[in-house]
Structure formats: C-alpha cells, structure tokens
Amino acid sequence: MAGLRGASDAGWRRITLKIVQCDFVTGAADPGGFPPPALPEVAFMGRSNVGKSSLLNALLGRRQLARTGSTPGRTRQVNFYRVNGACLFVDLPGYGFARVSRSMRAGWRNLVEAYFRRRPPNLAILLVDARHPLTEMDRDLIEWLQDRDMPFLVAATKCDKLSRNELQKSLNNHLSELHRPELLIPCSAITRAGIPKLWAAIDGTLHETTPTH
Numbered sequence: 001m002a003g004l005r006g007a008s009d010a011g012w013r014r015i016t017l018k019i020v021q022c023d024f025v026t027g028a029a030d031p032g033g034f035p036p037p038a039l040p041e042v043a044f045m046g047r048s049n050v051g052k053s054s055l056l057n058a059l060l061g062r063r064q065l066a067r068t069g070s071t072p073g074r075t076r077q078v079n080f081y082r083v084n085g086a087c088l089f090v091d092l093p094g095y096g097f098a099r100v101s102r103s104m105r106a107g108w109r110n111l112v113e114a115y116f117r118r119r120p121p122n123l124a125i126l127l128v129d130a131r132h133p134l135t136e137m138d139r140d141l142i143e144w145l146q147d148r149d150m151p152f153l154v155a156a157t158k159c160d161k162l163s164r165n166e167l168q169k170s171l172n173n174h175l176s177e178l179h180r181p182e183l184l185i186p187c188s189a190i191t192r193a194g195i196p197k198l199w200a201a202i203d204g205t206l207h208e209t210t211p212t213h
Contacts, residue, residue: 019060019061019062019083019084020084021082021083021084021085022060022061022062022065022081022082022083022084023081023082024065024079024080024081025080025081025082025088026079026080027077027078027079027080028077028078028079028080028111029076029077029111030111031111031114031115031118033077033078034078034080034115034118034119035080035088037119039082039085039086039087039088040086040087040088040121040122040206041087041088041089041090041119041121041122041123042087042088042089042090042121042122042123042124042125042202042206043090043092043115043116043121043123043124043125044056044089044090044091044092044124044125044127045092045094045095045112045124045125045126045127045141046094046095046126046127046128046157047094047095047127047128047129047135047137047138048094048095049094049129050094050127050128050129050157050158051127051129051157051158051189052091052094052127052157053091054157054189055127055155055157055187055189056081056089056091057189058189058192058195059089059195059198059199060081060083060089065081076093076108077093077111078090078091078092078093078111078112078115079091087122087206090115090121092112092115093108093111093112095108095109095112095137116148116150120148120150121150122151122205122206123151123152123153123201123202123205123206124145124150124151124152124153125152125153125154125155125198125202126138126141126142126145126152126153126154126155127154127155127157128154128155128156128157128174129156129157129158130156130157130158130159130161130162130167130170130171130186131158131161131162131170132170133173133174134174134177139177142154142178151205152183153183153184153185153198153201154174154178154183154184154185155185155186155187155194155198156170156171156174156184156185156186156187157187157188157189158188159186159187159188159193159194160188160190160191160193167186171184171186185197185198185201
C-alpha cells in the first residue's frame with residue numbers, strides 16, 4: 001500500500017475483512033467543500049433510481065449510513081465516507097431521473113465534473129439497473145471514463161429482481177456494449193450477491209493504482 005495517500009498496511013488489510021469503522025466525513029454542495037485529499041478514493045455514480053445508497057450501505061455493512069428513500073434524487077451533493085481510516089467512498093449525485101429543474105441538474109453535473117477534474121478517484125463504480133438496457137447517459141459516462149483512462153467498474157444492481165435466465169439475458173446485452181466482461185459485476189443490496197466480488201475488485205484496484213493527486 002505504499003504511496004496510497006497515507007493508508008497503512010494494517011488499516012488496509014482490515015477493510016475487506018471487516019468494516020470496523022465507517023464515518024460520514026462531509027457533504028459538499030460545491031467544490032470548496034471537498035475535504036483535503038489524503039486517502040485513496042472510490043467514487044460511486046449512476047442514475048438517481050439505480051439503488052446507489054442501498055448498495056453503499058450493503059458494502060459498508062450499515063443500514064442507513066447513506067440515505068435511502070422512495071424519492072429518487074435525494075443525493076444533491078458529493079458525500080464523503082471514511083472507511084476503516086484507509087480510504088474514502090465518494091457518493092456522487094445521481095443523474096437522469098430526479099424531477100428537478102434543468103438548472104439544478106446542470107449544477108449537479110458541474111459539481112460531479114469538478115470532483116473528477118480536481119481529484120480523480122482511484123476507482124469509479126458506475127451503477128446501472130440490471131433490469132434495463134444501458135441508457136444514453138450510461139453510455140456517455142462509460143465513454144467519458146474510457147477517454148480519461150480512469151479505472152472503472154460497472155455494477156449491475158437489483159439482480160435479485162430477475163430470474164436466472166432474465167439476468168443472463170440482461171448481462172449479455174450489457175456485455176454486447178461494454179465488450180469487457182471483467183468490468184461488469186451483477187449485484188444486489190438485498191441478497192448481497194456480488195458484494196464480495198465488488199470488494200475484491202476495489203481492494204485489487206487500490207493496491208495496484210497510484211494516486212494522481
């Protein structure tokens with residue numbers, strides 16, 4: 001773990017075995033509110049109704065650390081969570097579904113772009129709904145991440161809501177556009193399917209990458 005923004009070997013080994021500490025650091029409605037970069041970061045992004053908060057809570061073993069609700073678009077700022085003192089999980093505002101004004105959507109987009117520009121994460125995780133094809137916004141984000149050579153994964157959420165055959169058909173459709181099977185991880189916050197694989201991918205990426213800031 002040498003070079004990963006101060007994370008100790010001991011602290012990092014604990015992160016995928018047991019979440020012993022997870023704290024909300026801050027929520028930033030503008031770039032001036034971002035905390036000083038000190039730890040490796042994993043950014044989570046996706047549509048407002050894709051189950052991002054639920055997946056974060058499942059990964060962290062908490063029920064309500066990341067706020068969930070029936071109304072999509074609750075995350076209107078960049079939220080930072082410190083995990084085992086070893087890395088930050090960064091919850092980015094959702095896109096494409098929230099019933100808000102066009103100007104507010106533009107403001108959220110500018111905030112997300114400012115985050116990536118000022119402190120590109122060690123890993124970005126794009127959440128998509130396993131029940132539906134990729135949207136145009138999903139495709140644009142994948143292309144955007146690829147153009148910047150940013151390490152990323154695609155987590156196909158809500159896979160528990162599909163039968164085995166339906167899920168396989170959906171994943172095949174996603175792979176026909178993604179072309180890289182190793183990037184796609186089906187998962188469920190309800191059954192915890194895919195959670196260990198996501199953690200293994202996060203752990204492996206943070207061990208291999210060196211921060212750019």
